[in-house]
Amino acid sequence: MPRQAAFHPHLILDAASRLAARDGPAAATIARIAGELGAPTGSIYHRFASRDVLLGEVWLGAAEAFQRDFGAVLAGDPPREAALAAAAFVPARVRRRADEARLRLLHRREDFLGGAWPGELAARARALQRAAVAGLHEACQRLCGRADAEALRVLRFAVVDAPLAAVLPHLHAREAPPPVVDALVRASAEAALAMLTGPQSRRRAQRR
Amino acid sequence: MPRQAAFHPHLILDAASRLAARDGPAAATIARIAGELGAPTGSIYHRFASRDVLLGEVWLGAAEAFQRDFGAVLAGDPPREAALAAAAFVPARVRRRADEARLRLLHRREDFLGGAWPGELAARARALQRAAVAGLHEACQRLCGRADAEALRVLRFAVVDAPLAAVLPHLHAREAPPPVVDALVRASAEAALAMLTGPQSRRRAQRR
DNA sequence: ACTGTTCTAGAATACTTATTCTATTTTGAG
DNA sequence: CTCAAAATAGAATAAGTATTCTAGAACAGT
CATH class of the missing domain: 1.10.357 (Tetracycline Repressor; domain 2)
Structure with missing residues (x-):
């Protein structure tokens, strides 16, 4: 039934990891993570309840x-x-x-x-x-x-x-x-x- | 001629140092530094050109x-x-x-x-x-x-x-x-x- | 073809931030 | 007493932030 996922949680975690490793965790904003993937910011929140959960998972x-x-x-x-x-x-x-x-x-x-x-x-x-x-x-x-x-x-x-x-x-x-x-x-x-x-x-x- | 200074640069630096040492440099916002002194935010900028100059001086x-x-x-x-x-x-x-x-x-x-x-x-x-x-x-x-x-x-x-x-x-x-x-x-x-x-x-x- | 579920899309919101701007107050020299 | 310099005061501005909301698109089973 469901639509195919374009932004797997795994892809989002990867992008966040890359940004945090390169420029520090503060640089891993939702907007930048979304930008890295070409995704809208809303799609991030479809997978992760909050930025804290996402970055917490990365760490x-x-x-x-x-x-x-x-x-x-x-x-x-x-x-x-x-x-x-x-x-x-x-x-x-x-x-x-x-x-x-x-x-x-x-x-x-x-x-x-x-x-x-x-x-x-x-x-x-x-x-x-x-x-x-x-x-x-x-x-x-x-x-x-x-x-x-x-x-x-x-x-x-x-x-x-x-x-x-x-x-x-x-x-x-x-x-x-x-x-x-x-x-x-x-x-x-x-x-x-x-x-x-x-x-x-x-x-x-x-x-x- | 001039009016007496209520917020010496030295006091501002002290407040910023205290905040940065206690809660980290990110916590030393202009608003909080001013709050710590009971000063308006504008007074900080009367002494320091920017937050970067102030925190840079602290470090x-x-x-x-x-x-x-x-x-x-x-x-x-x-x-x-x-x-x-x-x-x-x-x-x-x-x-x-x-x-x-x-x-x-x-x-x-x-x-x-x-x-x-x-x-x-x-x-x-x-x-x-x-x-x-x-x-x-x-x-x-x-x-x-x-x-x-x-x-x-x-x-x-x-x-x-x-x-x-x-x-x-x-x-x-x-x-x-x-x-x-x-x-x-x-x-x-x-x-x-x-x-x-x-x-x-x-x-x-x-x-x- | 229909339909309901899951997703994308991106505008809208609420909040915090640094910074600027425009008074207003104080002060001491003339 | 007056006035200009130097300070306080605090509202206004402009970005940038996380987060929410509403709308639409895709897709598998019927």
Whole structure:
């Protein structure tokens, strides 16, 4: 019965992603997204209840894809090598999927949404957040036998914050991270992990 | 002759800074800045040619203040200790001047200005950028005898990017960086600096 | 061919924004 | 006391925004 769709939700999400990755989320206005597709603005609202839902979906999609793969690496064995691999995963991912990385790493949720998550997305966002915390918690426990706030902070620095910092200037410059970035990521991750496993494990080994 | 000023430029800059630090630069609209002061919007334009000039001044002011002190630390002697001190300077500064740090570290120039620097500020912005590059260049040269792109990248990571990464989650959470952050900053800075001075200087020493 | 459903089309609305304009007030020197 | 400069005051303007609304077009099953 229905008429054939000319503007699949998928096309709209693509256009919004492209605009947000290139010029930032604020540039992804309804008018511009529609313009990118040659569509009237009304057609966007036929598919998405609001701009917040649309942009939220864009951000959540990128974040979920990134975190799924990142989490898989971090959950590997043995835990120390898994953590180093997770850190190394960040620049590799940025090289292979620059747009996704720009969305996920250059902007925060607030830049996309302003306010809170719209109803339908709130659950997914919470699940994502929980999965990230749980993944880090488990890796921390396996790595050093504890998962207090301080240990979590150190591990997060090693596998998330420092790799992000190494990659960030190149995201801003819209260029692929050079090879030296991988060396920086590895060196800083090892240094941070040594704070968790280094002296203590040595001491523990000596005691035995 | 003239009438007494009720809204000094200084007061306007303060109000804009406060708003931008608290809710982000996008929240610092002319209407809100005026509201914060109990002033009509026209009075803002009596002092500042445009919103871009006003917000540009806010950002440049914070950036110049931060960089002046940071640069002084980085220029100290001996170069290796100066670099470590510069890295340690970042979390210390964030603790002491949270608002300035939020402006400078949480947002980029583009979030404040959108377009290019307005005329009067362009020269100051260029000078600031040049000073930052020169300071890093000189420190790099003193530290390891070279200042090619790779060495500069490593030094920048050690003293700027990694400390920023360590501090960033706490800026987002609007809390003071905990002590473990200082340890992370030191460890990652040492690890990065070792890539510049470690193996090579040992080799050089062995050759003599 | 008809018909109801789903879509496109794009004008219309309501709101927020930066900016400009036209008074009006204050102030101190002559 | 007067007057011109420099300030406040706040309404008016012009864009740009998300969102809604009404009309028409396409299409599969009958």
